[in-house]
Amino acid sequence: MFNETLIPKLGVIIDVRQDTPDIKTFRVVSPEGKKLFEHRPGQCAMLSIPGVGEAMFSITSSPTNTEYMEFSIKKCGCVTTWLHQAEVGQNVTVRGPSGNPFPVDDVFAGKDLLFVAGGVGLAPLRSVINYCRHYRDRYGKIDIVYGSRSKDDLLDYQEIINEWATDSGVNVHLTIDREQEGWDGHVGFVPNYVKELGFDTNKIAVLCGPPIMIKFTLEGLRSLGFEKTQVYTTLELRMKCGVGKCGRCNVGSKYVCKDGPVFRFDELDELPNEY
């Protein structure tokens, strides 16, 4: 009998971290305590609770993590609400990895990198950021612009200020939408902040966040002189199979689960505007 990609592996939640009021990060391993499978930065996996449903999530931990995988999940639907009630020790099913990763080993190599994220959009980027931090000497300067509604909505805040911001050659620029007590950092929307910071164009940019943030950040980068071939993003659409067969996550001829989720903006220009 063939191996069947629809049949998942068993996973165990060994840690739950309340990151923001509506985002939790789940650490998952096999029942033997090992990492379930290898992945590349930007790839996704299907998590499921039998009887509730199965859904696609980006793997937020870096492939360089040899012990476990992490998923940062915002509570917004059926499966995610159930997961938010889950405790340590809860079994889940996991299958993947799905999709194409960021071209970290060829296109990104040797380049300066700019990561721009909004809200839970940091989840897929954290995998790439930590991969690039792990292999620090393979990449140039790294800039990270990250914004959220409020200080409390910043995902991975402790990791950002304790680890990312203290790395040499890594600049972290945080912003929140509105003034907040106890926040003396930047206030304002991500696209405006990116323009204010005014990056030189000799780099690769990676965007992930709400569609409106992506739209205006791309416009901002274009006004700074970035070409669409330098800018990457990830898409998400409804998925069931994760292997390009169930027929629902296509944008034109491309299936997000199989041909994405990572796309370059000039590639997206070739696709119909239906995402």
Added chain:
Amino acid sequence: MRKISLSNLDGLFAKIAEKSKLYIPVDDNKGFAAFKLWAEGVKMSNALNTVRSAKDFFFPQMENLMEFKTEGKNIEIIDIREEKEDFVVFGVRACDVKSFEILDRVFLSEPVDSYYASRREKGVIVSLACGKPAETCFCSAFGIDPATPAGDITAWKTETDLYLKANTEKGEKLLSQVEGLTEDCDDKAVEEQKKAITEIVKKLPLQNLPLDKFGKGKTKEYFDSPEWDELSSHCLGCGTCTFVCPTCQCYDVKDFNTGREVKRFRCWDSCMYSDFTLMAHGNSRVSQKERFRQRFMHKLVYYPDNNDGLFSCVGCGRCLSKCPISMNIVKVMKTLGGKENV
């Protein structure tokens, strides 16, 4: 070429059914044909085609994929797949036989869908030439010859006899199983029938569709066509076209809790339904226009893009006869492909 007298058709079916399940088109009491399990006394339909396509044999409307037992925080995953039985489908028309190739490219491409593959491996297709193609038929527009359908065995039915010719190893095996009932013959009668069918096909109204206007790389040309508004304006979103379509293969995966275990099953889904692409944060295809456009762009452009130009339509005409508002792929092709053809 082998032949058997139609008067001994039951004998042929009985012989095949000795070794494997045999399905043939059978009329129900309203005269609608459907593939049914053959048993003694079951008579073959004379209808041109079954209401539902033959895709059910390999991609059933509903099938269980796996089971889970859950207790407290624990989950057990149970692989319920088992070896499938051999089966024979008799009387599949040329259009439906072609649809298997289209489905194969989806389900048998990496990663192979083992549920589909195991049925495909066990099924033997006996196709049947269309003696009298109907006005809704346009398979020949897609290069399909209703006079010589593919399949493991091709069959031709004349007034008196059934002619059989094996095309594959599986077909040879089945023919040798029924060798004692059939006799060697020349292909004169078959050639005559082929010629007659070709003559009928030439006169059918839908043979000249502007296919050259569609295919690979045409997304930009048609995606924003203003015609989609009018074409989709009456679509009820009922999904009938997708269910009767032999090449529609979109599916949903759902869980059902029986109380003892959770069954994860797959069932046909339809891009015509609003919740097909609905996510917690919104819907990428907001109105029926986007859903309607997806279905036809998939058949005429997206699928060809990913499959060497092959169209995902076989011209069976089921959507023409079953759509409650009489919208169909022919109208879409004629409207988008050039007004002069309407």
